[in-house]
Amino acid sequence: MSTTRLLLLGVVRIFQPAYGYQLRRELLTWKVQDWANINPGSIYTGLRTLAKHGYLQELEEGPGHKPGRTSYKLTVDGESEYFTLLRKALWSVDGFQPDQMQAALSFLWSLRRDEVLAALESRMVQLEQRAKSAPFAERQILEDPGVPNHVLEMFRITTARDQGELDWTKSFHARVQEGAYSFAGEPPDWTPHPDMTTHWQEIPDPPKS
Template identity: 30%
Template sequence: MNPTRLFVLSALAKGGAMYGHQIRRDARVDRAELWSDVRPGSLYGALHRLEDEGLVRAVRTEQAGRLPSRTVYEITDEGRRELGVLQAEAFEEVRFPPDPVDLALATVDGTDEATLRGHLSDRVRELEARLSRLDHLADRRWPDQTPADDLVVEHARLRLRAELEWHALVLDQLGKLGGRP
């Protein structure tokens, strides 16, 4: 399942005909990078590939003043079918990719505890910063925010809280890992 394809097709299905920058802006406004694998910079390439596959089509080209021209795209009937397939795949797929910290933790033998504590504390700060951004996002509504959007943000927040809980457990048991004192 390709999350970028899913995002582009769903944006066009929901929002109607748009040009690439509008889709990219929607990804930034929705903070898609905080709760998905979608990166706003990858949307243009995906849009062109979807056009090559007949899943979206160019409906017109616009140019305002001296600004560069921009192509407006819409989803095709085949694109709507593909969107349904991608959504079904997304619901069926459960991802918990291996986290490199697990391999590092399994191989810490001989690493001093202060170094390990420093690395883990850095990770905790990064996780807390991500959670803070999501908490801030949850406190502020964005255009067209839906109850489904609220649930998506809450899912990401709960996952981060679970990671923070696990890191607290590791930090608590750090002395038992067999590293040097």
């Protein structure tokens, strides 16, 4: 749920105020249904839930109370929640939920470079500690007669993912340290072509159910 909440708050923050259908269409171009396990049909529900909890403000609705015609913007609480979730995803390593870091990558530009570097250094330490403890966890699995044999391979595939993430984190940290990409307080390193943003000036009808 935290990944879904971060993605919804983050995309609203980029385009606010924006209509539900536009936000849904944007998230689907990010393929969130594949890597974040977000059901496209649940995006409207997620937006309304965030509004109900005070994180989003519903600005207006079109005729017939169509969910795709409601426009949204972040509230003060929503802005705070966005940064809380972003920092949690960036600073915490969870081998069973790799989608959290992938979601964080979509919004790292809203943090300052020094914090991103510090967080990546923290992630490297956490991943190195997990690698150091892995042989002992594996030995425990092998010595426990109550644990099925296949559990060992489940553990090993998670360990392999951790090693891959550690290698990537080290290289990403080096690139950021050398000045790659743009972060908060810096001139943007990329702006969309005008043709890519014209659809945000329109209010399309939501797709027919």
